[in-house]
Amino acid sequence: MLISATAPPTTPSTVWLGRGRHTGPAAPDVLRAHLQALKDSGTLHDFRELPDTETAEGESAFEARWQVPEDVTVRARLKLAEWSGRGQEWTLVAEAERPWDPRWPSPAEMFWPWETDSAWGHETVTGLRFLDVNPLPADDKDLRRTLRGALRDTWTIDVVVHEAMTPDERGRRSLVPLLPPGLHHRVVEHRAAPHQLRTVNWALKDFGAEVPRGGALVLPGSPAPDGYAAGDFSVRSVFLDGSHPTEVLDAVRRYAALPAQLPEGGDAALTLLREKWQLLTLEEELARERELVAMYKEALEAMTQSRDLYREAAEQAHEALAAYREAAAEAGEPQRQQPVRKSGSPFQQLGRTLERLKETTMGLRPAAATEHPRDENRDPGPGDGVAATDR
Known part of the structure; x- marks a missing residue:
């Protein structure tokens, strides 16, 4: 089996990618209602549900367009597909007219309504929730399985925070809402209890990463993006007392800014957004028609x-x-009919005929022009005569 040496494409700086699960019923109805509400309020310019002819069997898709600060237009496409478990998996790709600014609103919030118990806010691989604290499982085997799943998932940014001691109510709040809005539905926060540190680091040993006691680590992913070094994305101390965890938030922002490969399925989702876009403005429709003409x-x-x-x-x-x-x-000379060759194109046959x-x-022409003139003053010899016609 041949293995291509071509490296996977890098995620363009203008693109936002996200993926998750909707674990409840009637996901398309939830999308339609929320998109229509945002359009009525003027938040969205427009949206469209694509017809069945534009999607694969068992899938549905929605497109939406809006503007972020400085009048930058964003186009986005969300696909719903059946999930092996209960509910559906959603894949969302958005592209702006200039490099993506994490301070812009999360595209996920343009499609889904956010509530504390939203059915759509689950990460795909582990099923953990966005914008919430996700304690690591108490069972060691389940804990290792969760961390390895997080390391394999290239759609999300996973950060592990170790609680040096059991925090109070303020310390149990998630740190993700303190990040810029564009990272809210890309970051998953894992919490390790005080006694789980050894098990956590044992699970991360093969990846060359380690969580400091009472600190935090942004997981490298698999493969790790270029420029990742575990020491640059680990924090020695995190105070879970309600104060602003500047170092952790800065590490996550720096990780998000690293050039990363498109995740599995991300290339296809981006191609659909760019090449199969249907939600056109009047100017775009005119431009497309001119291109066709x-x-x-x-x-x-x-x-x-x-x-x-x-x-x-x-x-x-x-x-x-x-x-x-x-x-x-x-x-x-009698005309000789040339044999007709059936092989080759008409142009090739014509070229051979011309040759x-x-x-x-x-x-033929020189033969007719080089006849010897007859000398009337001598008798014809045995070699005389019109030789050209006897050839």
């Missing part, structure tokens, strides 16, 4: 040029054939 015009010109070339070649063939017949008539005619004509 220009394309048809080029195709027609190419066909016309091909026709003219073919006609010119045919005329040259007729001229060569006439010259051949004329030369053959002057030489008195044969050219050679024949050049061979």
Whole structure:
């Protein structure tokens, strides 16, 4: 089996990617209601549910357009697909007219209504919740499985926070809402209890990462993005007392800014957004029609040029054939019909015919012009006569 040496494409700086699960019923109805409410309020310019002919069987898709500060337009496409468990999996890709600013609103909030117990706010691989604290499982085997799943998931940014001691109510609040809005539905926060540190670091040992006691670590992912070093994205101390955890938040922001490969399925989602976009403005529709007209015009010109070339070649063939017949008539040689070859294109056959005619004509004309004049003052010898006609 051949393995391509081409590296996967990097996520463009203008693109936001997200993925998750909707564990409740009637996910399309939730999307329609929320999108319509945002359109009525002016938050969205427009949205559209794509017809079944534009999606695969068992899937549905929605497109939406809005503007962020500085009048930057964002286009986004959300796909719903059946999930092996209960509910559906959603994949969301958004692209702006300039590099993505994490301070802009999360595209997920443009499609889904946010509530504390929202059915859609679950990460796909582990099923953990966005914008919430996710304690690591008490069972060691489940804990290792959760961390390895988080390391394999390239759609999310996972951060593990170790509680040096059991925090109070303020310390049990998630740190993710303190991040810029554009990271709210890309970051998953895991919490390790005081006694789980050894198990956590044992699970991370193969990845060359370690969570400091009472600190935090942004997991490297698999593969880790270029420029990742565990020491640069670990924090020695995190105070879970309600204060602003500047170091942790800064580590997450720096990780999000690293150039990363498109996650599995991200390339296809981005291609659909760019090439199958249906929610066009009037200006975009006019531009698309002009492009089609220009394309048809080029195709027609190419066909016309091909026709003219073919006609010119045919005329040259007729001229060569006439010259051949004329030369053959002057030489008195009976015309020989050339065998028809069935192989090759018409242009190739025509080229070969022209070559044969050219050679024949050049061979015939000198023969007719080089006859010896008869000397009337001497008797004809045995070699005299019109030799050209006897050949």
